[in-house]
Amino acid sequence: MELVTGGTGVDFREVLENGNLLFFPDGGFEISREICQALTGEAQDARSVHKNIAYKPNADKVSGLKDARGADRVRHAMREYSRAALAFAARILPDYARAWKVDYASFRSIEERGRVLPLKKRNDLLHIDAFPTRPVFGDLILRCFTNVNPEQSREWQVSDGFALLAPREAEKAGLKQYAAMAGSPLHAVRRGLMRAFRAGGAPVVDRSPYDAFMLHFHDWLKGNREYQETAPKYRFDFPPGSTWLAFTDVVPHAVLGGRLAMEQTTIVSRGSLRNPASAPSAILEKMAGRSLIS
Ligand code: SIN
Ligand code: FE
Secondary structure: OOEEEOOOOOOHHHHHHOOOEEEEOOOOOOOOHHHHHHHHOOOHHHHOOOOOEEEEOOOOEEEOOOOOOOHHHHHHHHHHHHHHHHHHHHHHOHHHHOOOEEEEEEEEOOOOOOOOOOHHHOOOOOEOOOOOOOOOOOOEEEEEEEEOOOOOOEEEEEOOOHHHHHHHHOOOOOHHHHHHHHHOHHHHHHHHHHHHHHHOOOOOOOOOHHHHHHHHHHHHHHHOHHHHHHOOOEEEEEOOOOEEEEEOOOOOEEEEEOOOEEEEEEEEOHHHOOOHHHOHHHHHHHHHOOOOOO
16 A cells, blocks of 8 residues: 555556555645635634535535535535546546546545544544445445645545455455345345335435445444454555545545545446456455346
């Protein structure tokens, strides 16, 4: 696992797919001072009681803000960040951008050091990302982070990527049961029902066995003392103004300290990878000896 500085001669897809972080010390793209000030300004304290502030680019909507005062300013700033981050990521990763799905952006406004959260929500324990409400069906979660704090670094701890993580932990975490579920006729019936409910407008999540396993794996890793204690650990500090990208379902990560970071997520199609076999879904399917998507 490495922190690779972006520049000419670097194959960005290869870096990311191999479970490394892609780092731009100068931020990679322009964020106006006005935008940074809107995000880091005086009204911040009133907002910082909320977990995460989310921005949905496709709907131009912000959620997670309790205090309506300043909401327009935050929405405007997040929209600008989202646009700039997407344009930057599309420029450096055109092969992904052709087929990706634009997901949410977020504003991480609370100091992470000493933050008290329930186990499954803790950010300071190594984990891979999985979204309870937005299954990816074997595609990958690409996140672009920018530290907009003018003074303080954001401190990460990461571990070896999925190609090393899965052989070590996936069976222990119960991969076999999820693979068996994929093969069971009951599962097909359940998925059919889920789709019908969804088509009827019910708020149910139709997820693949892969998505179910990844959600479980996220929680299992956070709750597993042995993994937390013995996994290889690498520390990286991201200075003010820097940007970094990672497949956060490939790279186990934890944030130990820092506040005021922006982030934009895209869902990258497994088929657009330079090496589709490096997708977590492909690695698990190979281990399980069957498809975990359909
Ligand atoms: C996470 O995705 O676990 C948190 C990363 C961060 O906010 O720096
Ligand atoms: Fe995470």
